[in-house]
Amino acid sequence: xxxxxxxxxxxxxxxxxxxxxxxxxxxxxxxxxxxxxxxxxxxxxxxxxxxxxxxxxxxxxxxxxxxxxxxxxxxxxxxxxxxxxxxxxxxxxxxxxxxxxxxxxxxxxxxx
Numbered sequence: 001x002x003x004x005x006x007x008x009x010x011x012x013x014x015x016x017x018x019x020x021x022x023x024x025x026x027x028x029x030x031x032x033x034x035x036x037x038x039x040x041x042x043x044x045x046x047x048x049x050x051x052x053x054x055x056x057x058x059x060x061x062x063x064x065x066x067x068x069x070x071x072x073x074x075x076x077x078x079x080x081x082x083x084x085x086x087x088x089x090x091x092x093x094x095x096x097x098x099x100x101x102x103x104x105x106x107x108x109x110x111x112x
Contacts, residue, residue: 002027002101009093009106012085016110020080022095022103029076033098036069036080038091038108045094051078063089085110 008020020036033052039045049069050058057069068081078095085108092105 002097002099004095004097004101004103006093006095006103006106009108011109011111013112014085014087014110016085017081017083018085018108020082020093020095020106020108022078022080024076024078024097024101027076027097027099027101029071030073034069034071034078035096035098036067036078037094037096038089039094039105040091046091048093049080082108087111 003025004022006020006022008018012018031053033050035050036048037045038048048060048063049067051069051071066084071078087110090108090110092107094105095103
């Protein structure tokens with residue numbers, strides 16, 4: 001069973017930046033696509049960014065140009081660099097793997 005552990009969330013002012021990390025264990029990390037999702041209470045979980053094993057990436061329109069997903073296969077870790085943060089980016093952020101594994105989530109709050 002793959003285990004995913006997110007970190008890096010917190011409180012940041014609008015316009016600020018955060019970098020989330022998701023460390024994976026128990027898998028050959030490099031073969032999986034890895035995703036970042038976010039969820040606001042009362043709303044559906046939203047796919048924010050995807051990192052394919054071959055190196056391609058996809059982003060939700062709402063974060064294009066502001067967020068960057070990257071991965072370090074040697075460290076079994078996927079990152080989400082979030083710049084120019086807005087209040088509407090406030091959510092719990094989850095990472096997931098294409099094997100169906102999910103992390104526990106990390107809270108990101110954008111507020112002045």
